[in-house]
Structure formats: structure tokens, C-alpha cells
Amino acid sequence: MTAQAERPTPSLDRHARTSPMLVPRRNYTDPGLFEEERVKIFRRTWQLICHTSELPEAGSYRTARIAGEPVAVWRGIDGVVRGFHNACTHRGVEVLLGAKGTCPGSVKCMYHAWTFSDKGDLTGVPFPRAYGEGLDKSEYGLTPVKVAEFAGLVFAAIDPAVENFEDYLGEAARYLREFMDGTEVIGRARWDYPGNWKLWTDNFRDNYHPQFLHRMIADGRGGMQPGRNYELASGHSMLTFPAYGGFNIEKYAAGLSAELGENLTLTVEDSASRGHTAQEQEARLAAWERDVRHGNTIFAVFPNFDLQYDADGSSIFLEVATPLGLDSTVVELIIMGKVGESAAERKRRLETGADSQGSWGKITADDLEASVRAQSGLQGTSLATSHMGRGLKPGRVGDKFDEYSLRCFHKLWNSYIDEEPIVLEKGFVHE
CATH class of the missing domain: 2.102.10.10 (Rieske [2Fe-2S] iron-sulphur domain)
Incomplete structure (x- = not known):
């Protein structure tokens, strides 16, 4: 029997720290780097x-x-x-x-x-x-x-010399202002996540995974919509896609039946939960193409604050991932409502938040499982880097499945850790 040639283990060199598509896996597992993050990132950011x-x-x-x-x-x-x-x-x-x-x-x-x-x-x-x-x-x-x-x-x-907040937000300021207009907090939930905080923020910025990890949800929505992925200033980013598709309860029931091996029939009282008509989809697509703010948005502010906004106002969620240790993170979900809305609408928002974004929800439970498995897998030494090169090309905007948002985050993470300022490429400002 011929002996199999031993596969060389990729080395962790300076290229892995500076490449836009390779992220050293020890960034998630090295106690020394975590202590650097405390001092160089969390003490120096908002x-x-x-x-x-x-x-x-x-x-x-x-x-x-x-x-x-x-x-x-x-x-x-x-x-x-x-x-x-x-x-x-x-x-x-x-x-x-x-x-x-x-x-x-x-x-x-x-x-x-x-x-x-x-x-x-x-x-x-x-x-x-x-x-x-x-x-x-x-x-x-x-x-x-x-x-x-x-x-x-x-x-x-904490740092008295921290950058002025609106300068820190840069291009992201106008969007955050509009997303939060007329809102107030209506509920909070928090949970402990046994993993590195960056895995959680990576997941929020990643739109490549929903069609697989959240397949039942994607199928219930009639597949994946088109969308765009924007790198904003200061390591912030935005994923956006048309506000159409709805949630087809019949398709969801069919998928759930297949998983459980039982024939289930589900009903909803709210017709808005059903899929939109072709005409409605065309109108929503046209509105989104005119202005991304007419779409659904997943918005991230460096280093650990995320926002999810649906253009129809059905859900506005904030999340903050606070690291307690190298592999210990508290995730806090903040559910927003509209000032002056009815009690029924507020109840629906809270139920939507719990059903999808709570630690037990349809989406977050999947994300938790994947992130915990990632933390475990990253302990291995078989490969030194993780690949984030999807859609790698000049510019600051691409398809929503591309990894602009991830590269944007890790580029700025490197600049804080290495204490080397970065020059942002000129590009997108959506008027």
C-alpha cells in the first residue's frame, strides 16, 4: 500500500494578517489577542x-x-x-x-x-x-x-480621546438615524453564548448562510431574494434586499411536515404573513432599486452592535454582543416598537421577536448552534486561516451573498490590533 503524502499545514504568517480574504483562526482562540481586544478595541470604541x-x-x-x-x-x-x-x-x-x-x-x-x-x-x-x-x-x-x-x-x-461619535459612524449615520426614527424600546432578552464574540458578529454580517442554515425559513419565504452588500466607513456595513416574499405558511408547514414525518396544517390570522403577489413583489423590488432604504436591512456598527430593520416596519431588532471572556459572550436582544402604535401591534412585534430572534427562536437557535460548533472546530490546528474571499473585487458594494461586510469588519479589527490606520477606498454613498 502506497503511503499517502502528508499534507503540509499552512503557516500563519504576515500575509494571513493582511490578506483581505484570510482571517487567522487564532483570532478567535488566542487569550493574548483577546486581552489586546479589551484594550485596543473595546476601550477605544463606542x-x-x-x-x-x-x-x-x-x-x-x-x-x-x-x-x-x-x-x-x-x-x-x-x-x-x-x-x-x-x-x-x-x-x-x-x-x-x-x-x-x-x-x-x-x-x-x-x-x-x-x-x-x-x-x-x-x-x-x-x-x-x-x-x-x-x-x-x-x-x-x-x-x-x-x-x-x-x-x-x-x-x-471609556477612552476620553475616543473619536467624535458622528465621525465614527461616518456614512452609517444617515441610515441609523432613519432606522431609529420614532422608535422606543418595548422589550429585551439576553442569553449566554459559549463562544468568541467575533463569531457572533461574523454571523450577523454573513448572508451566505441563511439559505442553508435557515433553510426551512428560506423555503417558507419562497426562496432567496436578490440583494446587495455594502461596506460603509469605519468598519460598519449594510446588507439590504427587497421587502417582498412574505412568509408562506403553507410552504413552512410542508417543510416542517417533511422534517418531522407528520402531516401538519398551520394557519395564520394575519394575511400579511402570506407571500406577496407577483404585482406586489414587482412594486417592492422597484422601490428598493430606487433607494435601498425601502428594503429590509441588516446593519452592523463596529465592533459589536447590529440592527435588523424591515422596511414595512414589522420588526426592528438591535443586538449587542458583549465579550466576558475569550469564549464567553452575552448577547442582548433589544426589540423596538413605534411610538404611539396600538397594543395589538406591539404584541405582534414582541411575539415576532421572540419567535425569530430570541435564543429559542427559529433563526437564533440555528445561529447559536453553528457558532458553538465553529468555536469548537477552530480549536483544531489543521488549518490556520478562515476564508472570507467571496465576491473579492475592487469597490465597496457587491451581491448580498458576497463577504464585503466580513472583510470590512476584519480589516478594521486588524487596524486596531496592529495600531495602523487604514485608508478607506472611495465609493458608495447612496443619495
């Missing part, structure tokens, strides 16, 4: 904390973690939203407790009762004479973090 509708009154606050550090955004009695490191300057105990709450005017640390105003000033210390002149209260206020409010969204950044 992170979504909440929507202003979640800070409805003086004293309202929400807490989060950025680069592993506890932070809070807090609406003052003057109406201004400010951000702070959520740690007492005495001994480091968190002062604003829980994921959210209301604490008008001031907060008292539970440990030694140091008191801070909603502007962050240290205003009270029990038995201060014991400190003599060794405690200057003006030097012990809560440490501020930068806050930006944009289109109703509240972002925070």
Missing part, C-alpha cells in the same frame, strides 16, 4: 448602552460592562444623561445596582455610605474628620466616561 426611552425620568439609569469594566449611564435631575465608571472611589464597590433602576439626584454606596451626586461629585463622607486633610472630596468624584446620544440611542466610551 458601545451601545441603551435607548433614551429606557431613561424616562430623572434618576433613571442603566448599567453595562465595557472591556470588562462596570459603567453606568444616569439621567440627572437636570435631564442630562451622563456616564460614569460604576465603582465607588473609596473601595471600588458598584454604586448603581442591577441592570437598571431609578436613583434621583444622588446615590449612596452600600459599603461605607459615600454619597455621589448625579453629576458624579462626591458630596458626602461619614465621619470625615477622621481623614484629617488627607481627603479632598473634589478629587474623589465618580470617574466619568464619554456619552453620545444619537437618534435616541445612548452610547458610551
Whole structure:
């Protein structure tokens, strides 16, 4: 028997770090790189904390973690939203407790009762004479973090030298503003994902997989629609496709019957859940071709904030993937509604969000399984890189199945890690 020639193991060299289509697999598995991400990416970028509708009154606050550090955004009695490191300057105990709450005017640390105003000033210390002149209260206020409010969204950044928020958004700003217009938060859900945060963001930016991983959904929609994939400034991206196809309940029932080996009959009360007519499809396609904002959109802001918007307003979802460790991530789903909509419409939005985007939903359950398997598979050493070269050609727009969005993300990821600025190729701005 002839011995099979041993296949050489591809080396991990500088080319893999700079190639637009090859991503080193150790980027997802190397503890040292993860610590670099904390410092070089998450401390230096804007992170979504909440929507202003979640800070409805003086004293309202929400807490989060950025680069592993506890932070809070807090609406003052003057109406201004400010951000702070959520740690007492005495001994480091968190002062604003829980994921959210209301604490008008001031907060008292539970440990030694140091008191801070909603502007962050240290205003009270029990038995201060014991400190003599060794405690200057003006030097012990809560440490501020930068806050930006944009289109109703509240972002925070730890690095005081962080780029101006609208400059950071670049071309993405106009779209985010329109997507969020007239919205408010109506629900949240969160789940733990045992994998690297970038696998989750990769999946959101990838539109090559739905026809396979979510095949039952794709079949129920009568196949895959045409679409486009845009690279935007600053590592942001946008997938867009016509708002037609609907969801054909009969096709979905047929696919489910085949999977389960049972003959199922499903019905829906809402006729809008059925497929659109050929005439309706033509009209929606024409509207999308005139302006991509008339289509359904999957929108990503570097590094870890994603948005899904349906042009007919049936669903608006936000997702934030917050890394807790190399292979430990919290994913938070934020379901948006339209201000002033009916109770029935709001109920439908919540049910749609739970049914498709919740951790148990038709789409997210598939994505979780694939991402967990990817994290496991990437531990192997058989291949050093992952290939993201689909649709590789000059320009910043291509077919929705191309991997522009992924390359856009990893190009900027490299620039942060290597601390080398990138020059964005001139191209798409959709008027």
C-alpha cells in the first residue's frame, strides 16, 4: 500500500494578517489577542448602552460592562444623561445596582455610605474628620466616561480621546438615524453564548448562510431574494434586499411536515404573513432599486452592535454582543416598537421577536448552534486561516451573498490590533 503524502499545514504568517480574504483562526482562540481586544478595541470604541426611552425620568439609569469594566449611564435631575465608571472611589464597590433602576439626584454606596451626586461629585463622607486633610472630596468624584446620544440611542466610551461619535459612524449615520426614527424600546432578552464574540458578529454580517442554515425559513419565504452588500466607513456595513416574499405558511408547514414525518396544517390570522403577489413583489423590488432604504436591512456598527430593520416596519431588532471572556459572550436582544402604535401591534412585534430572534427562536437557535460548533472546530490546528474571499473585487458594494461586510469588519479589527490606520477606498454613498 502506497503511503499517502502528508499534507503540509499552512503557516500563519504576515500575509494571513493582511490578506483581505484570510482571517487567522487564532483570532478567535488566542487569550493574548483577546486581552489586546479589551484594550485596543473595546476601550477605544463606542458601545451601545441603551435607548433614551429606557431613561424616562430623572434618576433613571442603566448599567453595562465595557472591556470588562462596570459603567453606568444616569439621567440627572437636570435631564442630562451622563456616564460614569460604576465603582465607588473609596473601595471600588458598584454604586448603581442591577441592570437598571431609578436613583434621583444622588446615590449612596452600600459599603461605607459615600454619597455621589448625579453629576458624579462626591458630596458626602461619614465621619470625615477622621481623614484629617488627607481627603479632598473634589478629587474623589465618580470617574466619568464619554456619552453620545444619537437618534435616541445612548452610547458610551471609556477612552476620553475616543473619536467624535458622528465621525465614527461616518456614512452609517444617515441610515441609523432613519432606522431609529420614532422608535422606543418595548422589550429585551439576553442569553449566554459559549463562544468568541467575533463569531457572533461574523454571523450577523454573513448572508451566505441563511439559505442553508435557515433553510426551512428560506423555503417558507419562497426562496432567496436578490440583494446587495455594502461596506460603509469605519468598519460598519449594510446588507439590504427587497421587502417582498412574505412568509408562506403553507410552504413552512410542508417543510416542517417533511422534517418531522407528520402531516401538519398551520394557519395564520394575519394575511400579511402570506407571500406577496407577483404585482406586489414587482412594486417592492422597484422601490428598493430606487433607494435601498425601502428594503429590509441588516446593519452592523463596529465592533459589536447590529440592527435588523424591515422596511414595512414589522420588526426592528438591535443586538449587542458583549465579550466576558475569550469564549464567553452575552448577547442582548433589544426589540423596538413605534411610538404611539396600538397594543395589538406591539404584541405582534414582541411575539415576532421572540419567535425569530430570541435564543429559542427559529433563526437564533440555528445561529447559536453553528457558532458553538465553529468555536469548537477552530480549536483544531489543521488549518490556520478562515476564508472570507467571496465576491473579492475592487469597490465597496457587491451581491448580498458576497463577504464585503466580513472583510470590512476584519480589516478594521486588524487596524486596531496592529495600531495602523487604514485608508478607506472611495465609493458608495447612496443619495
